[in-house]
Amino acid sequence: MEWLGLQFLTELPESGQVILDCTHNPFLVLLAYVVACAAGFATLDMTERVGHVEKPGSQRLWRWVGAGCLAGGIWAMHFISMLAFQIPIEVNYQLPITLLSLVFALTASWLAMHTLSHPHVTFWQLLRAAVCIGLGIATMHYVGMAAMRSAATTYYDPTLFVLSIVIAIGASLAALLISSHLRDGNGMFHQVLKYTASLVLGAGIVSMHFTGMAALTLVLPVGSLPTLPGENSHLQLGLTVAIITLLIIGSCISAALADKKLQNKEFDLRRVNALLSQLDQARVSLQQVANYDALTNLLNRRGFNHIFAEKLNEKTQNGGLLAVIFLDIDHFKRINDSLGHDAGDELLKVLAQHIKGSVRGHEDVVARFGGDEFCLLISLRDREEARHMAQRIMLKMKEPIELSGRRMVMTTSIGISLFPEDGKTCEELLKNADLALYQSKGSGRNSLHFFSPNLRTRATMELQLEEELRHALREDSGLLLYYQPIYDLKNAKVTKLEALVRWQHPIHGLLAPDRFIAIAEANGLIAELDNWVLRRACADLGELSRHGCEELKIAVNCSPLNLTREELANEIEQILHVTGVAPERLELEVTENALMGNIANSLVLLRQIRALGVSLSIDDFGTGYSSLAYLKRLPLNTLKIDRSFIQDIPKATQDMEIVQAIIVMAHTLHLQVVTEGVETLEQYQFLERHGCDFVQGYLLSRPVPLDEIRAVLDEINRRQHAHMVTALNLARGTTALASTDPFPKSPGPHAGASVVRPIR
Structure with a gap:
């Protein structure tokens, strides 16, 4: 078989001169190996470059650069190796065929780079590509050998010829496998591994070439005289080709390295831009959060x-x-x-x-x-x-x-x-x-x-009053208790006193509760104020007991806010224990709105207070929204009718009917009835006639301080006694005592606390 002047699978002629003394220049052989290793390193490096670039145009560019480096390296290795081949005859090379071999090398190299450009390649795909690439490299080698012209005829050993092709395929497969595994790595170990792989690939390419050369046999025809080789410069030419090839490969590798650094900088720049964009978005989000309400999306x-x-x-x-x-x-x-x-x-x-x-x-x-x-x-x-x-x-x-x-x-x-x-x-x-x-x-x-400006004045005053009230509670100064008698109609005497707090302000004088109770409730002082009132009332009751008023009871108002405190029952028990007052002598007054605000908790707390023995009264009845269904469940003792229902009696018929109904309802629920705001004799007589239990109001007395309450009680009891004597004499027909008014208007012991009208 003869192809391009080469004898394949053909036996040597029986006659002819066999050239046996062919040698190779060791330096050029080593130089060819270096070029092959450089080509292998460039191939691995370009494979990485193709895998790391993102733009399709850049991938095509680096694929062709890698193919050129590999083809140039293999072809230069073959050319240098042929220059290293020394035979005792003159040898020439045909340029067209030599360039044709370069085309085969370039085709095989492009196929290799094309295969490695895919991100995921199976082993069988790599094997098929390796066969094609190996055949292309072998074709390049033997086409290059065909360019050799001399007097000798070229014969090849079939076994070594096939072995060279197998080596070419094996070297190609090794290159593909190594490249596919190394293109995604980094670090020092990766670089060392790449250098080692380049040496192995270079050895594989050189091995294929010299295996093919080992299969070569040159035979001179019979009778021909060998022409001695002329003076040649193979060494100089080989160095030149090697240097040019290495420079080209080195330039490509440098360009790839520079492109990699540039790409890293671009990537870093994109990351910086992305981070800046994220920071801008975060700033906008933070500004949104900082300046807008998350629920309504309105400004905050x-x-x-x-x-x-x-x-x-x-x-x-x-x-x-x-x-x-x-x-x-x-x-x-x-x-x-x-x-x-x-x-x-x-x-x-x-x-x-x-x-x-x-x-x-x-x-x-x-x-x-x-x-x-x-x-x-x-x-x-x-x-x-x-x-x-x-x-x-x-x-x-x-x-x-x-x-x-x-x-x-x-x-x-x-x-x-x-x-x-x-x-x-x-x-x-x-x-x-x-x-x-x-x-x-x-x-x-x-x-x-x-x-309006008066609102500012009012707010300033309330702030000042808050500070001064806090000081008064802390220093226990300025706060006073006034007491208003509650008259028992059945027993015809005063049996209760209602404790009413006052504040002797150093500038504004004596302040009624409506001037500072709301301030205390709005500023968290009401619990402390109620506690002070309860302690002082119990202490004053003990003082009255030591002066002959052992049967008097005292009624103390409880703020709706204070009624929500679970510790109220314990505080009451402690105050009773400290002051020595019997629980039966204390009555706690609460408003119906305070009870109905949280009926479940109120019911529990009121039962705890009743368990102590303290009486409970519902104040200002009729002004809120209490339910009779709840009212019958509450552990109450007394019901106080608000003054708004009594002030127009006897002129208001409807009010009279309402008061009668309340009295009947309260007695049905086994509750005693107190009517407050009684100021006229007609009101008193109406309540007595319809079974009211207690009355309270200016008809008896205005609220007075503790040191005047005994005189007020004595005055009420004295006038009641005088009235009873007058009534008895009138019944007997005697008019001596009836000729004068037994209840004259008198300023009494205190300007604001006189008994101004008789109780009958």
């Missing part, structure tokens, strides 16, 4: 204050009016308590949309300050514009809302302050709007009020 207090300051500065420079409108949802706490906080949140969302829909788009600012408090900032032309805006919001808020299967209507209280009339700073305007809101809530809610 911080965001509102920022815009408020900007608008205030603008109005200060350019002139104009601003209105700050404070809104508070009336009785919103009932929604959370009855339907739960989730329902309350849903309601707040709806109400926020109602408020937002009532304003003038982006011109007005709406914010939620927390809970059920909202605040608006609007630009005005005149004062009435703020009123119309508030009224429009109040009307919008009254629209029915479906919530948790219920249809409900909410109302709002509104306070308004104006710039520059009511203040020139954010803090001042917000505070004044809040004061106006407080006035709206105090006047029955579902209303609006503008700020």
Whole structure:
């Protein structure tokens, strides 16, 4: 078989001269091995580059660069190895065939790079590619051998010829496997492994070449004379080819390294840009969180204050009016308590949309300050514009809302302050709007009020009173107890005293409870104040007992807020123990609204107090919303009819019927009845006639301090005795004592505590 002038699978001729003394230049052989190793290293490096670049165009570029390095390296190795081949005849090489061998090398190399460019390649795909690549390399080698021209004929040993092809395929498979495993690694160990793999690949490529050379036999024809080789420069040419090849491969590797660094910088730059983008998004999110309410998506207090300051500065420079409108949802706490906080949140969302829909788009600012408090900032032309805006919001808020299967209507209280009339700073305007809101809530809610200077004066006074009340409780100074008698109609004597707290203020004089009780309740002082009243009342009762009033009882009012404290029963027990007062002589008065606010807890606490032996009275009956179903379950002893039902008797027939019904109902429930606010003889006679148990009011006495109560009691009892004697004489027909009024008006021992009318 002959192909391109080469004898394959052909026996040597029987006649002819066999050239046996062919040798190789060791230096050039070593140089060829170095070039092969460099080509292998470049192939591994370019494979990594193809795997790491992202753009398809860059992948194609580095695939061709890798193919060029591998093809150039293999072809240069073959060329240098042929220059190292030394035979005693003249040898020439045909350039076209030599260049053709380079085409086969390039084709095989491109196939190798194309196979390795796939991210996931199976072993069988690698094996098929290795067969094609090995055959291409072998073809390159033997085409290159075909370019050799000399007087000798070329023969190949079939076995070694096949072995060279197998070596080419094996070297190709090894290169593919190594490249597929090394392209995703990094670090020092990876580099050492890549260098080692390059040496192995170089050895495989050189082994294939010299196995093919070992299969070569050159035979001179019979009678031909060998032509001696002329002077040659194989060493110089081999060095030149090697240096050029190594420079090209080195340049490609350097370019790949530079591109890798550039890509890393681009990647780092993208990461930095991504981080900057994330930081921008985080900043926007934080700004959203910092300036907006998460539930309603309205501005929060911080965001509102920022815009408020900007608008205030603008109005200060350019002139104009601003209105700050404070809104508070009336009785919103009932929604959370009855339907739960989730329902309350849903309601707040709806109400926020109602408020937002009532304003003038982006011109007005709406914010939620927390809970059920909202605040608006609007630009005005005149004062009435703020009123119309508030009224429009109040009307919008009254629209029915479906919530948790219920249809409900909410109302709002509104306070308004104006710039520059009511203040020139954010803090001042917000505070004044809040004061106006407080006035709206105090006047029955579902209303609006503008700020006025007297509100500031009132707030300042309340703050001062709070501080002074705190001091009075801490130092036990200024607080007093006044006592008002409660007359027992059946026993015809005073059997109870109601303890009423007063405050002897160093500037404002004697203050009634309505001036400071609300302050104490609003500022967490009411428990301490109630405790002080209870201790002082029990101590005063002990003092009265030592002066002959052992049968008197004392009634003490309990604040609704104090009635929610579980420790109240223990405090009462401790005070009774310390003062030595029997529990039966103490009566605790509570309002019906306080009881009905939390009936379950109230019932438990009242039973604990009754277990001590303390009596319980429901105060101001008829003014709240108590239920008879609950009233019969409460462990009460006494029911006090509010003064509002007695003040128009006997003129108001309806009030008379209501009082009669209450008395009958109370007696049915085995409760004693006290009627307070009795000021006229007609009222007294009406109550006595209809079975009332006790009366209390100015007809008997105004509240007096402890040191005057005994004189008041003596005066009441003396006049009662005189009245009874007069009545007896009249019954006997004697008029001597009837000629004078036994109950003249008298200022009594205290200007505000005289007995001004007879009890009959």
